[in-house]
Amino acid sequence: MRAAFLDRDGVINLDLGYVYRQEDFRFVPGALQACRVLSESGLGLFVVTNQSGIGRGLFTEEDFRSITRYMCDELGRAGAPVLKVYHCPHHPEAKIARYRVACECRKPKPGMILEAAREFGVDLASSVLFGDSPRDIEAGSAAGVGERVILGRDGLEEPETLPRGATAGFRNLLDAVRSPWFQKFLQRPTS
Numbered sequence: 001m002r003a004a005f006l007d008r009d010g011v012i013n014l015d016l017g018y019v020y021r022q023e024d025f026r027f028v029p030g031a032l033q034a035c036r037v038l039s040e041s042g043l044g045l046f047v048v049t050n051q052s053g054i055g056r057g058l059f060t061e062e063d064f065r066s067i068t069r070y071m072c073d074e075l076g077r078a079g080a081p082v083l084k085v086y087h088c089p090h091h092p093e094a095k096i097a098r099y100r101v102a103c104e105c106r107k108p109k110p111g112m113i114l115e116a117a118r119e120f121g122v123d124l125a126s127s128v129l130f131g132d133s134p135r136d137i138e139a140g141s142a143a144g145v146g147e148r149v150i151l152g153r154d155g156l157e158e159p160e161t162l163p164r165g166a167t168a169g170f171r172n173l174l175d176a177v178r179s180p181w182f183q184k185f186l187q188r189p190t191s
């Protein structure tokens, strides 16, 4: 399967900082529509998100599950079903002891992407990752994801420079899927 790996905060929803309440979860303009295009293009949708707010004690796993349910419901209704959401609750300086680990899942580590690849048989080389931070791109590179796209945070501005390892840059997801780059990506032979 070819996949689209999506960072959450700043890519799907506005990055207001440690978002866990439904009233703070605001979709980036065009994100739902863009995810539908990705899905209808035959890409399996995965969300890979650092959520150190859990380890920091700012919200709980249950809070995260509930906001994730909301997000997935909305994406599903928009014709963009998410196959699975992977999150990392850890932080090396987490307040809650059991989350205070140097894990393999926190981006820039590739753990979440590699797990999705194992679980779903994703062909990483012909897949794409979208993120708004250099550490998203780094995780994609480390996992061997073929295309690594940097987006402007909250979909607002074109990224000024491509971080190391980025293969393309766009203002937001919708601009990306409407671009010639995306058509070229879809036509790429799969391994």
Ligand SMILES: [Mg+2]
Residues within 6 Å of the ligand: 007, 008, 009, 010, 011, 015, 131, 132, 133
């Ligand atoms: Mg982000």
Ligand SMILES: [Zn+2]
Residues within 6 Å of the ligand: 087, 088, 089, 090, 103, 104, 105, 106
């Ligand atoms: Zn982790």
